Amino acid sequence: MASKHRNSGNALIVVVVCLAIIIGAIVIVGSMAKSRPAPETRPVSQAAMLVDAIAAEEAAGPFRIEAQGTVRPVTQTRLAAEVGGRLVEISDRFVAGGFFEAGDVLARIDPSDYEAALLQAEAELASAMARLADETARSEQARRDWIRMNGESRQPSELVLRLPQVAEAEAAVQAAEAGVMRARRNLERTEIRLPYDGLVRSRDVDLGQYVAPGTALGVTFSVATAEVRLPLSNQDLAYLDLPSPGRSGDWQPPVRLRGEVAGQRGEWEGRIIRTEGVVDENTRLSYAVVEISDPYGLRSTRRQVPLQIGTFVEAEIEGRDATGLIVLPRQALRQDDRLYLIDAEGKLEIRSVEVIRSTPDRVYLQNSIKPGDPVIMTAIQAPIPGLAVRMRDSAESVEPELRVLPAGELAAAPEEDES
Structure with missing residues (x-):
């Protein structure tokens, strides 16, 4: 029984000693931490983002509106034969791409039949005119005979004076004149001419070919205007x-x-x-x-x-x-009509602008920024107002020139400090 009490007393002493050692260690570590000098603090510096920027410019002169189209002739002619016949002549200029002047003969249809028709029409006109002269003379003679026999107190009838015959002869003369005009015009139509300087786009006929009225001959256009x-x-x-x-x-x-x-x-x-x-x-x-x-x-x-x-x-x-407006490249304008600017302190400023006109290349602004304001052209993934930015210098945009070191220099080259 006495031995049991002695063992429990020894265990208690061991526990007390351990606790004393732990407490002493804590006190010693705490006193050492208090006596240690405070670590040196350094201010945290934010690295400025490198960006490309341009100075805003004021527009000078008018707006430039861009469009696209195809050049076409103002006057284009599809040539067709007005009379029938065989082609006996084709000009060297009547070819695709050939240039001709106003009045040039491009092609000629055989004129012999039309020359004969003109001669016949002129003969018919001469005959009609002779008949008219005969009827006119007969009418005058009938008037004189009437006056000699009846005096001037009585007026003769139109039949006595042969006026219907005179009118018929006059009509025959007019018809013959129209026939001469028609025959002369048909003869002129055997020559293919145009009233303008032009170029030949295409030719659809060849020498010796027979063409009927309405046959397509080719296409030409004027070179005066387009x-x-x-x-x-x-x-x-x-x-x-x-x-x-x-x-x-x-x-x-x-x-x-x-x-x-x-x-x-x-x-x-x-x-x-x-x-x-x-x-x-x-x-x-x-x-x-x-x-x-x-x-x-x-x-x-x-x-x-x-x-x-x-x-x-x-x-x-x-x-x-457009004078007085600010003009910028189209890529400077961001979503929701905003610009990224660099303020006087080198910080990012996001400013909403008033867009007057926007094209694929340019954008015109009013009452938004002033000429000379630095506008950021670089795309910023997460733009935050007040972000430090720095404009890229022209020298920084040039990549450093690479130099190949010889084998000896490569071994002697200093190692970079990994720290």
């Missing part, structure tokens, strides 16, 4: 001063045309001469017509690149004055 139909939306029309339909004295906006002909880029000047005055029901577009003088440069204009019929061109129309 035109382009430009489709315009309601938004485009709001920034243009176009001629009113049916009025030719209105302002005719200048147009610059650009296109490619035979691998060469060309530019041509034109003017909008009219609007068609209707809205297409399917596309809801209106059309303005641009006229270009001497597109091939064959008359008076010297052209480095001729504007060929059928060329697809891009048009830039001079619109209303």
Whole structure:
């Protein structure tokens, strides 16, 4: 019994000693932590985001409205034979692409039958005129005979004076004159001519071929002027001063045309001469017509690149004055008509703007920013107002030049500090 009490006393002493050791250790560690110097604190610096930016510019001059169209001739003629016969002559210029002047004979139909018809008509006219002269003389003789026999107190009848015969002879003369005119016109129609300078688009007949009245001979067009139909939306029309339909004295906006002909880029000047005055029901577009003088440069204009019929061109129309507005590249405008700007402290500013006109290339703003304000062009994934930004310098955009080190230098090259 005594031994049991002695063992329990020893265990209690061990527990007390362990607790004393633990408490002492805690006290020692706490005193050491208090005596340790506080760690040095450094201010946290935020790295500025590197962005591309441009200075806002003020627009100068008019709006530029862009459209597209195809060049087509103002005057195009589908030639057809007006008289029948065999083709006995075809001009060297009557070929596809051939240039001709007004009045040139492009082709000739055998005129012999029509020359004979003209001679016959002239003979009939001479006969009719002789008969008229005979009837007129007989009428005058009948008048004199009546006066000699009856005096001047009584008027003779028309039958006595042979007036119906005279009228019939006059009608025969008129009919003969019409026959001569018809025969002469048919003879003239054996020569295929046009009243304008032009080019031949196609020829459908050949020498020796017989053609009947109405036979297609070819297609030609005038080179004096060409035109382009430009489709315009309601938004485009709001920034243009176009001629009113049916009025030719209105302002005719200048147009610059650009296109490619035979691998060469060309530019041509034109003017909008009219609007068609209707809205297409399917596309809801209106059309303005641009006229270009001497597109091939064959008359008076010297052209480095001729504007060929059928060329697809891009048009830039001079619109209303845009002076005072801010113009920026289209990609500078963000969603919901906002811009990313750099403020005076180098922070990101998100500003809503008033868009006057937007095109695929440019955007025009009013009462939003001032000329010279830095506009960020870089796309920012998570734009937060107040974010530190830094404009990219031109030197930073140049990639460093890579240099290949020799084997010896490669071994001696210093290692980078991984810290």
